[in-house]
Amino acid sequence: MIEHLDSALVDWSRAQFALTAMYHWLFVPLTLGITFIIAFMETLYFKTGDPEWKKASKFWMTLFGINFAIGVATGIILEFEFGTNWSNYSWFVGDIFGAPLAIEGIMAFFMESTFIAIMFFGWNKVSKKFHLISTWLVAIGSNLYALWILVANGWMQDPIGMHFNPDTARNEMLNFWDVLFSPIAINKFLHTITSSYVLASLFVIGVSAWFLLKGREQLLAKRSIIIAAIFGLLSSLFLVYTGDGSAYQVTQKQPMKLAAMEGLYQGTKGAGLIMIGMPTPGKEYDDNKDDYVFKFEIPKLLSFLGYGDTEAFVPGVKDLMEGGFEYTDENGEKHIALSAQEKIEKGKLAISALAAYKDAKELKDEEQQTISLKIFKENFQYFGYGFLNDPKSIIPNVPLTFYSFHMMVGLGFYFILLFVVLLILLFQGKLIEKKWLLRLAIFTIPLAYIASMSGWIVAEVGRQPWVIQDLLPTVAAVSQIDASAVQITFWLFLAIFTALLIAELKIMIKQIKIGPKEGGH
Amino acid sequence: MTVGKRLWAIILIKLFIMFVILKLFFFKNFLNDKFENEEDKADYVIEQLTKPKNINND
Known part of the structure; x- marks a missing residue:
């Protein structure tokens, strides 16, 4: 007998997961990056004894504290959803997902929490050296915290190091190190944390620019901009490198995602990388419409980035649907692609x-x-x-993936330019005169969040319909529960998270206006 | 109210909503709630995975 699955259940479950993941991600990247910026500043205070560095450390620590307090545990909701809405998936992934998450909880969470207490409340109670070590451990701990969840996510994009047990319907881990050191997981981790460093740098620069515009806290603001712009610039350059690594991995493991990222329907040898373009609206893989309304591309770059060969064939959506093209697997063996x-x-x-x-x-x-x-x-x-x-259900949402990818990349290069210009003008002593640039720096804070979110849209929308690549589609992962129950909690979460976001913004803005003098602990 | 006290209040209210209200009333573990042992859970999931389904768009 054929059962009927309510599409509303799948859609609401997906919408709820996307909503909670995206709200959770509003809080995470600032934590990952600003903790290092604080650690750099406190190190300078430790080395020089200059109280201005201590003042700066404490000010940014206050803003970090607000973000941490409001964001902490918002990710737990995702684990609730796994158990309730995605029970088939939770069972199917078995200990592959459980092991990294358990390590995440035990190792990183406790490490982070313990040293956060010292970092916030330990000034004048522990030695300067011990306090500095605690601050560094908070930064490292929060990034380790991200490692494990990103390893789990990386496994979903490229499930390796496991064996499926047909008696239990669970995947069992064969090799922990294969899972941990999966090239996709490593690239994902490095790309995600460095993008968070860029976001945090832009946050610090934007807030400092506001102080400069108001003529307040000029030394603190200038020093903060120097630290953040150098950190942001170095992170951005590394981000380009890890982005290249991610694109290579996507080419090898998720060619449909790559085709969607580039809006490439008709594969070609020597494929170019689209810099700016517009995919043809309403395009179907099997119609005769052009792929793009217009495009500006760098010739042959996509083939080179994906395969290290400027003449390599990059399959488009149509090729992946119809198969029949030759490709080489990771062992160097040639195959003909299936439709x-x-x-x-x-x-x-x-x-x-x-x-x-x-x-x-x-x-x-x-x-x-x-x-x-x-x-x-x-x-x-x-x-x-x-x-x-x-x-056709193996084709993700091409326009959303395409625009998100190009927005992320475009903003990433804009951020590099901004860091360079800020540093040059700061060292020339002309930054304060450039009011427009200071305003632009403030305006760039939300752009950093948009770029970060766009990256996640590319990663997650681009791999649809898969929850686990090629093994479990979203439609098979959901629990047989009532769609209306998911709908109720969707609106509940929307209300709770929006309230948290408003609280974050109100408290953060108030604290920034108060400034560093009264902002200590 | 100082910023520290306000943040502690937000943390406590948030954790109460998450763990007491949401977890207890809205997010029961689907498989744990339905089945008592691992074997029954496995049988159920295998049945879910092997029974063909049509998407109902109504």
Whole structure:
């Protein structure tokens, strides 16, 4: 008998997860980056004994404290959702997800929490050296905290180091180090934390620019801009490097995401990288419309970034749907790509074989178990495709992925330019005269958040329909619960998180207006 | 109210809402709530994964 799955349930569950993840991410990147900026400043205070550095450290620590207090534990909601809304997924991932999250909780959370207490309340109670070490450990701890969740996310983009147990329907970890050091996970971690350093740098610069515009706290503001602009510039350059690494990994593991990021429907040899462009609205993979209304591209760069060869073939959405092109796998072996329909058929074979294996096990029919298991293992890599009925459902939202990717990259290069200009003018002693630039620096704070969010949209929307790449689509991951229950909690979360955001902004702005003198602890 | 006290109040209210209201009343663990042992959970998920479904867009 064929069951019916309410599409509203899937849509509301996705919307709720996206809402909570994005609100959670409003708080996280500032924490990851500003803790290092505070640590740099406190190190300078420790080395020089200059009280102005202590004042700066304490001021930024206050703003960090506001962000941390309001943001802390907002990520727990996501774990609630795993258990309630995404029970098939939670079961299916098994200890692959559980192990990194447990380490995250035990190691990083406790390390971070312990030393945060010393960092905030330990001034004049512990030695300067011990306080400085605590501040550094808060910075390192909060970044380690991010490592584990990003390792788990990296595994979902490229599931390796595990074995699927057909008796329990769970993935079991075979090699922890394969999961931890998966190239996708490493790139994701480095790219995410460095983007957070850039965001925090822009936050510090924006707030400092406001002080300069108001003619207040000029020494603190200038010093803060120097630290943040150098940190932001170095992070941005590393971000370009890790971005290149991420693009390479996406090319190898998630070619459909790459095609969506570039709006590339018709694959080509020597593909260019789109700098500015507009994908044709309403474009379908199998129509004859041009891919773009207009485009400005750097010739052959996409082929080079993805394959290290300017003449390499980059498959587009149409090629990935229809298959038939030659590609080389990670072991250097050449294959002919399957079409989406062929993958769906193989996926359905894997699902039927799993069902047959379960039945044979109940009947204690060992021969049938062996046959079913063989078919299952041969087709397991396409398991997730078996849940899809329409081949088109393997295509993500191309315009959203394309624009998010190009917005992220465009803003990233704008930030580099801003850091360089700020540093030059600051060292020339002309920054205070450039009121327009100071206003631009304030205006850039929300742009940093938009760039950061865009990155997550590329990563998560671009990999749809997969929750776990090729193995589990979103539609198969949800729990059979009432869509209206998910809808209620969606609005509840929207209200709670919006209240938290308003509280953050109000308290933060008030504290910035009070300034560093009264802002200590 | 100082900023520190206000933040502590926000943290406590938030944790109360999350762990007492949301977790207890809205976010029960679906599988733990329905089944008592791991085997039953596995059987249920295998059944969910192997039973074909049509998306109902109504």
